[in-house]
Amino acid sequence: SFSSRGPGVSTEMSTAGGKAVHSRTLTNVTSTDGGQYICTVVTVAGRDNRAAQIVVKEPPTTTIPPTVRATGPTELTVDVQPDKLGVMGDGEIIGTDVQYKPANGSSWETLTTAE
DSSP states (O other): OEEESSSOEEEEEEEETTEEEEEEEEOSOOGGGOEEEEEEEEETTEEEEEEEEEOOOOOOBOSSOOEEEEEETTEEEEEOOGGGTTOBSSSOOOOEEEEEOOTTOSSOEEEEEEO
């Protein structure tokens, strides 16, 4: 059996090298699905279990756009201040990119990379 705190699980059974493999696929996981997961094996001779601590990392998302300001008659400045972008997710910010797509263009180009 497989017990967990968290998401719904779907069951899949297959064979590898003639031995049964039991697996669980956790779908649509988020950081709240992290925690301790315990796998229990039961046979006619008894039962045993092992636990694993799972940490789910979430990619960054921003909730506030960067500030764009006119700094001259033909000049714009894009202020990238990670602490003011409303960044959510796991991990420290290790880099940012500023990209631009011309109004009549179809592809983005990277203007700067700040690390």
